[in-house]
Amino acid sequence: MRIGIVGIAGRMGQTLVREVAQTKGCVLAGGTELPGSPVLGRDPGEMAGIGPTGVKIIDDAAQMFGNVDVVLDFTVPAALPRHAALAAQGKTAYVVGTTGLEPQHFEALDKAAHHCAIVQGYNMSxxxxxxxxxxxxxxxxxxxxxxxxxxxxxxxxxxxxxxxxxxxxxxxxxxxxxxxxxxxxxxxxxxxxxxxxxxxxxxxxxxxxxxxxxxxxxxxxxxxxxxxxxxxTDRGIFTRGALRAAQWVHGKPPGLYRMADVLGMAG
CATH class of the missing domain: 3.30.360.10 (Dihydrodipicolinate Reductase; domain 2)
Structure with missing residues (x-):
């Protein structure tokens, strides 16, 4: 399964890079940062201390969403509407761990979920x-x-x-x-x-x-x-949950799912 990460150079992004490398059946296939970031063109694996992955950090989120199976997003609420729209456009599964969401962000997720499978979790643990x-x-x-x-x-x-x-x-x-x-x-x-x-x-x-x-x-x-x-005591519990959500949501029909669905605890 090809994984893409938005905000790949941040603290959670780097932790996700390491977790993807340790997760059987998953491969890092893309990562983005904002235009003008000094890390553009770098290999996220080398930044995360796991060695080269063959992936270069880019600033074109649309390109990445179109070339992966699942995108992981732990960035900021302001970026969510665009990322959700890109997921819908490419019918790309989308896992959202971003916090601080307000009604307009959930509206964007609801709209995108008509076209792609989304897991939104306040906490992935x-x-x-x-x-x-x-x-x-x-x-x-x-x-x-x-x-x-x-x-x-x-x-x-x-x-x-x-x-x-x-x-x-x-x-x-x-x-x-x-x-x-x-x-x-x-x-x-x-x-x-x-x-x-x-x-x-x-x-x-x-x-x-x-x-x-x-x-x-x-x-x-x-x-x-x-x-x-x-x-x-360690951010790894959130990234392990995110990868579990990614494995679960890949291939699911369009819809907005929660971690309770991923863990079989819905209802």
């Missing part, structure tokens, strides 16, 4: 997706007298908050309770906020050091508390 499933189950089992708080911590360079994974966990908690997250989320408490709203789902974001990702879902009632936690 198996453990996180199991955590999401447990969060939904507990939220469905416990009444709204149990307060739900989601706490996440990431490295100092992360630019969006709360994290995509925290939002996923909030969505699963809301789904379990049968309520819309957007009308029940509480974020960024500061000053005199008043008492906590019954049934609200709270978020807190911490930033510091080189933390790959830590998430805790707290269910708190009078005199007792349940905490579900996941801690990532």
């Amino acid at each position: 198996l453990g996180v997706n199991l955590l999401a499933g447990l969060t939904r189950q507990l939220a469905a089992s416990l009444g709204d007298d149990w307060d739900i708080e989601i706490v996440e911590m990431h490295h100092r360079m992360k630019v969006d908050a709360p994290s995509g994974t925290a939002i996923l966990l909030g969505e699963m908690a809301a789904l379990g309770r049968g309520i819309p997250l957007d009308k029940n989320a509480e974020r960024g408490r500061d000053g005199i906020t008043g008492a906590r709203r019954k049934g609200a789902i709270g978020f807190a974001a911490l930033r510091g050091g080189n933390v790959a990702g830590e998430h805790t879902v707290i269910f708190a009632a009078d005199n007792e508390r349940i905490e579900l936690s996941h801690k990532a």
Whole structure:
């Protein structure tokens, strides 16, 4: 299976290069960076420390999308609409791990998914997706007298908050309770906020050091508390999940899929 990577010189891009090299049945077939990047023309394998791959980094995303089977994207939300359109144009399978997505980005994915198979995941880790499933189950089992708080911590360079994974966990908690997250989320408490709203789902974001990702879902009632936690210590867990998604989505009919589909946990 021919894999292409957009943003191949970034931290996640380089980690993906190494993961592709270790994944049976996969080969790196293309990689892009922005026009004017100093890495254009270089071999991404040499940059990633695995030796030459025979691939040269280019700035023509359309060319790459047309010459690979699956494209992996962990870049930025602003780039997603164009990448989704290119995937649709070439009927190229597309795996999206970009976080910080807003409604217009999901609209672009929905539109493209009429023509190609797409896997979108806030977090590609198996453990996180199991955590999401447990969060939904507990939220469905416990009444709204149990307060739900989601706490996440990431490295100092992360630019969006709360994290995509925290939002996923909030969505699963809301789904379990049968309520819309957007009308029940509480974020960024500061000053005199008043008492906590019954049934609200709270978020807190911490930033510091080189933390790959830590998430805790707290269910708190009078005199007792349940905490579900996941801690990532290496970005490799995300790239392994992305490659698993790529292998799963290759050859699938057009549609917008989630990691729950990839892992057989949908529903």
